Amino acid sequence: MDEAAPQKGTVTQRAIEQIKAMIAEGRLEPGQRLPTERELAVRLGISRSSMREAIRALTVLGVLEARHGSGIYVTALEAGDLLETFGVVADLSRGPRLVELLEVRRILESTATALAAARITDDRLAAVEKHLAAMNATDDPEEILAHDLAFHREIAAAAGNETMAAILDGLSSRTFRARVWRGYQEEGAFARTRREHAAIHRALAARDPEAARTAAAAHVGEVEEWLRAQLGGPDPRPGPR
Amino acid sequence: MDEAAPQKGTVTQRAIEQIKAMIAEGRLEPGQRLPTERELAVRLGISRSSMREAIRALTVLGVLEARHGSGIYVTALEAGDLLETFGVVADLSRGPRLVELLEVRRILESTATALAAARITDDRLAAVEKHLAAMNATDDPEEILAHDLAFHREIAAAAGNETMAAILDGLSSRTFRARVWRGYQEEGAFARTRREHAAIHRALAARDPEAARTAAAAHVGEVEEWLRAQLGGPDPRPGPR
DNA sequence: CCAGCCAAGTGGTCGGACCACTACGGGTTC
DNA sequence: GAACCCGTAGTGGTCCGACCACTTGGCTGG
Incomplete structure (x- = not known):
């Protein structure tokens, strides 16, 4: 029935988990810059709107930091941030x-x-x-x-x-x-x-x-x-x- | 220069603060249902997209809870939620x-x-x-x-x-x-x-x-x-x- | 060589369209 | 009369495309 990518919850929630997992697994280092919103959306197979909601969520959690005109970055992940x-x-x-x-x-x-x-x-x-x-x-x-x-x-x-x-x-x-x-x-x-x-x-x-x-x-x-x-x-x- | 509603930060950030303030001031009680996304967007003078980002942010913080097809509600605001x-x-x-x-x-x-x-x-x-x-x-x-x-x-x-x-x-x-x-x-x-x-x-x-x-x-x-x-x-x- | 400008690329915002789901009520059936 | 069913209006969820605001880095002109 469900294939490799099963659907659980909203697509946004899934995106949040995936990015969190990327960081937890070390595929994204503190301070590192992420791909573009547009590219991330394509990679995870969702729309840019949904991807933006996921990014915003991780931003308020102190995990990501969005710099207007520059890009999205992983924070230092220090205690103060989180x-x-x-x-x-x-x-x-x-x-x-x-x-x-x-x-x-x-x-x-x-x-x-x-x-x-x-x-x-x-x-x-x-x-x-x-x-x-x-x-x-x-x-x-x-x-x-x-x-x-x-x-x-x-x-x-x-x-x-x-x-x-x-x-x-x-x-x-x-x-x-x-x-x-x-x-x-x-x-x-x-x-x-x-x-x-x-x-x-x-x-x-x-x-x-x-x-x-x-x-x-x-x-x-x-x-x-x-x-x-x-x-x-x-x-x-x-x-x- | 700036009028009654000065612009500080992104509109989404402002929306987050406003909703938080509404709850802190008691204008929104725990468990209470909020207006629809569409109406909230109109009230705060922003687009629905931006409003959705604000709601999503407050959702991951455990302050709001969105029920598909039903509406948006304030959580019980208990320790576990937040x-x-x-x-x-x-x-x-x-x-x-x-x-x-x-x-x-x-x-x-x-x-x-x-x-x-x-x-x-x-x-x-x-x-x-x-x-x-x-x-x-x-x-x-x-x-x-x-x-x-x-x-x-x-x-x-x-x-x-x-x-x-x-x-x-x-x-x-x-x-x-x-x-x-x-x-x-x-x-x-x-x-x-x-x-x-x-x-x-x-x-x-x-x-x-x-x-x-x-x-x-x-x-x-x-x-x-x-x-x-x-x-x-x-x-x-x-x-x- | 440097200052300034300019263009490409990025996140931020907007509006609209459609889908998925819930809740409510009217109608049907027993 | 009560229980059930189903249609429908309204809600959040998703997507798209366009444009704006800002940063950046290279290029141009001095």
Whole structure:
């Protein structure tokens, strides 16, 4: 009945799988340029429209990169490229799942901070201190948020696990934190946050992994507990969606 | 110069953002049906082709679901839907990043197992035992792998954090484990694996979180260490890609 | 030798046509 | 009256062909 090329699902889905397979099998190397949309379509026996949908899908997944006028390329396939979509999860989650995401972040962030305490170089530690100082030197929430993100990003990078750092990045996406922190900081949590950040930095400087783990876990845990209280709280319409 | 609707990036990218925004703002509820492709295209002022690319992109991200002949729907937006793409990362990663992924899994899995030890119900524990028994009763690698996955999935589910379970699921995708385990099991690691699984189960049955954490960490850590050795090993062409 | 231009080739967008499938309703049958 | 069948309108899926926007590299003219 069915021949060599059986039909399963839509042709676009099939094209996506085929390109993914080409990369997984090593027939397409990171950074390499793919054939033309038009040629790819011919090769797989589908129309250019369907091929474009497949390419677009792989583009949003961070697997391919399309450069207008130049061609289609395989990305570096690094953790950051592929885990970019993780931010979507954080952005579209609401209610109880926000707490779950924070719980995951607490687990990973505490471990990452502990690893960082053992491995961080003096250069990186200086960068951490820079963001810490900048964060305490301003009252602009936007700027604080930016340096806060950079502060944790630097620590995660120092842990030496790019994948973990990329996941934590997604779990701390701008819109995610902005949504949660809007309410959290309104309750005058600035002082507490500064204290916790200082504790994390102190543990890093002392190269004390266990202290770092505890400080980081407490830091994220504070937000987590606050959010948990918000959800089950008195207000019939909980704060963050 | 630019008016109300400024042009940034491709029209498709803009459409993706707009639909995402509609969901984030609550204008589109989970499970709800969207207007037809044709109408959506008209509303956003783009062609149907471009709109289809946007829809396809959101489909692979697990945000939308297209039912042929029926319409386009917002998914339940549960952790499993949105984190399905996590498997792609595991499938396309190779070399050092495989070790990083296992490290992340070790951290999350050990915590999840500890939580499970404290919270697991008798029903779930029975299910865990079922997969454990089935895993030890056969020699078919395929079947062993399937029950192994189910074993850990059941435990992750018992931890009470759907998001974490979904991430672990992605980190243990069939193709991922198949690639790594092919070599690992060849070295006669069956016995060791069974011993470790038994230890995990014992800790769960005893409701001992710390023992469970240790057992799970050791279990994943074994594979992690083996893989690490493979990569830096003697063979110029390391085993798993 | 260099700057600038120009043309070929690429991805991006559009419109329309047709196909495959689903869902709904009216009609038929028991 | 209820259950079944089937036609049909409407949906997503696919394809085609044309044109636009941009990059690139070679060519031309200074």
